[in-house]
Amino acid sequence: MALEVGSGLTIGLILGTVIVVAAMLIWVERRLLSFWQERLGPNRVGPFGLLQVVADMIKIFTKEDWVPPFADRVSFVIAPAIIMTVILLSFAVIPFAPSIGVIDSNIGVLFILAMASLGAYSVMLGGLSSDNKYALLGSLRAAAQMVSYEVFMGISLLGVVALSGSFNLRTIVEAQEGMWFVVPQFVGFVIFLIAGVAESHRLPFDIPEAEQEICAGYHTEYSGMKFGMFFVGEYLGLVLVSSLITVLFFGGWMGPGFLPPIVWFALKSGVFIAFFILLRAAIPRPRYDQLMSYGWLFLLPLSLINLLVTGAVILSN
Amino acid sequence: MQKAWIEKMYSLIKDTLLSQVVTLWGVFKKLFVEADTVEYPDQQPYMFPRWRGRIILSRDPDGEERCVACNLCAVACPVDCIALQKGEMEDGRWYPEFFRINFSRCIMCGFCEEACPTNAIQLTPDFEMAEYVRQDMVWEKEDLLISGCGKYHDYNFYRVAGKQISGKDKGEALNEAKPVNVRSLMP
Numbered sequence: 001m002a003l004e005v006g007s008g009l010t011i012g013l014i015l016g017t018v019i020v021v022a023a024m025l026i027w028v029e030r031r032l033l034s035f036w037q038e039r040l041g042p043n044r045v046g047p048f049g050l051l052q053v054v055a056d057m058i059k060i061f062t063k064e065d066w067v068p069p070f071a072d073r074v075s076f077v078i079a080p081a082i083i084m085t086v087i088l089l090s091f092a093v094i095p096f097a098p099s100i101g102v103i104d105s106n107i108g109v110l111f112i113l114a115m116a117s118l119g120a121y122s123v124m125l126g127g128l129s130s131d132n133k134y135a136l137l138g139s140l141r142a143a144a145q146m147v148s149y150e151v152f153m154g155i156s157l158l159g160v161v162a163l164s165g166s167f168n169l170r171t172i173v174e175a176q177e178g179m180w181f182v183v184p185q186f187v188g189f190v191i192f193l194i195a196g197v198a199e200s201h202r203l204p205f206d207i208p209e210a211e212q213e214i215c216a217g218y219h220t221e222y223s224g225m226k227f228g229m230f231f232v233g234e235y236l237g238l239v240l241v242s243s244l245i246t247v248l249f250f251g252g253w254m255g256p257g258f259l260p261p262i263v264w265f266a267l268k269s270g271v272f273i274a275f276f277i278l279l280r281a282a283i284p285r286p287r288y289d290q291l292m293s294y295g296w297l298f299l300l301p302l303s304l305i306n307l308l309v310t311g312a313v314i315l316s317n
Numbered sequence: 318m319q320k321a322w323i324e325k326m327y328s329l330i331k332d333t334l335l336s337q338v339v340t341l342w343g344v345f346k347k348l349f350v351e352a353d354t355v356e357y358p359d360q361q362p363y364m365f366p367r368w369r370g371r372i373i374l375s376r377d378p379d380g381e382e383r384c385v386a387c388n389l390c391a392v393a394c395p396v397d398c399i400a401l402q403k404g405e406m407e408d409g410r411w412y413p414e415f416f417r418i419n420f421s422r423c424i425m426c427g428f429c430e431e432a433c434p435t436n437a438i439q440l441t442p443d444f445e446m447a448e449y450v451r452q453d454m455v456w457e458k459e460d461l462l463i464s465g466c467g468k469y470h471d472y473n474f475y476r477v478a479g480k481q482i483s484g485k486d487k488g489e490a491l492n493e494a495k496p497v498n499v500r501s502l503m504p
Contacts, residue, residue: 282344
């Protein structure tokens with residue numbers, strides 16, 4: 001088996017790498033956060049604390065995996081599996097390098113948006129089946145937030161689609177040969193960045209799981225590996241949004257030839273992962289109604305204007 | 318109407334975008350600031366000499382126990398963690414037959430040190446007193462007693478006090494006047 005798009009070896013490598021990277025992000029995030037807060041972070045397990053992830057995994061696997069007696073058992077168990085599956089499926093259409101990827105779908109962008117919408121089921125089911133006030137509040141918030149931010153997440157991508165003339169992510173990367181789309185689509189980039197944070201409900205938009213207000217939100221009742229799947233799913237979402245930004249706006253694998261394309265891809269995605277962690281370190285959480293009005297009254301019109309202007313420029317050329 | 322709208326949008330962009338960028342940059346700069354953390358077991362912090370930590374019983378410069386079993390420390394202790402029993406030596410000195418501090422109750426307030434008339438009980442900068450068994454938190458006299466003088470190097474209670482012991486009669490202590498015959502009128 002060769003290293004080409006869609007071969008079994010490539011699929012296995014992508015799956016393994018993505019999950020390992022998502023797990024390692026737990027350590028990366030704690031370390032970076034602590035540097036930004038003038039602390040040291042976990043540095044005692046292994047060199048630089050690298051084995052912290054192993055210790056965390058041992059802990060989370062040996063914990064009691066408890067299903068509350070009042071919970072709806074079936075949906076309680078499948079909810080965390082949905083978010084992992086959905087986000088891992090989204091990685092299928094991402095072109096990591098010219099010969100690395102799972103499929104070249106002609107509807108790549110649509111596929112990712114569809115999978116992101118399905119991800120809302122995970123948090124909704126998780127919260128509703130827990131039969132817990134905090135979980136219910138969290139899943140209500142999550143549903144409203146994800147549905148409303150998906151709207152202009154899609155619209156902000158339409159500019160890129162219009163410029164490249166394709167929904168295929170590989171074609172979109174190849175269309176950025178001359179100029180990265182971040183230059184003509186800067187507004188679209190900013191909107192997608194904000195929507196991406198809200199979509200993966202990370203700080204500052206972690207309102208569905210805001211622990212200061214509603215315990216842990218929709219995963220209040222989860223423990224053991226089921227909680228671990230929500231936890232790793234969040235980091236998988238972070239990797240997904242970072243690689244999507246790289247693919248859509250920063251030329252994917254393209255870069256000067258002294259480094260292989262996959263390294264360029266990893267470097268660019270790494271910068272965005274670090275940026276998302278910086279967002280978490282720096283920006284406080286907005287109020288819930290502020291988040292909603294900011295989305296519907298400011299970002300939605302802005303993304304529509306961006307789309308209109310892009311269309312007008314393409315027509316006039 | 319339109320002007321107000323433009324001003325509103327301008328302030329919205331300024332507040333929502335620019336201030337966030339300033340915040341992000343300010344936090345990012347912390348990457349180059351050294352951490353405040355003291356990595357404790359590897360890196361010992363400086364302990365101040367007057368730190369109120371582990372309690373010791375000191376000896377006077379001659380090597381005798383300073384404690385005279387007056388019970389003032391046990392009375393002063395707000396959590397009643399000190400227990401002792403008075404004994405008397407053949408030369409008339411008082412000493413504690415046992416002296417027990419329950420460190421699982423002790424709050425390191427230092428009242429015992431302030432109450433002690435002989436500078437016997439003292440608090441030291443040592444704070445590493447964790448134990449696995451609760452019973453090990455109870456320290457007996459042989460655990461508490463040290464071989465040195467602690468913070469006061471030349472203080473000896475029996476040398477300055479009027480208490481009579483064999484080899485030192487009334488009036489023979491340091492700076493002590495001879496006893497006065499109270500039945501005599503003569504100056």
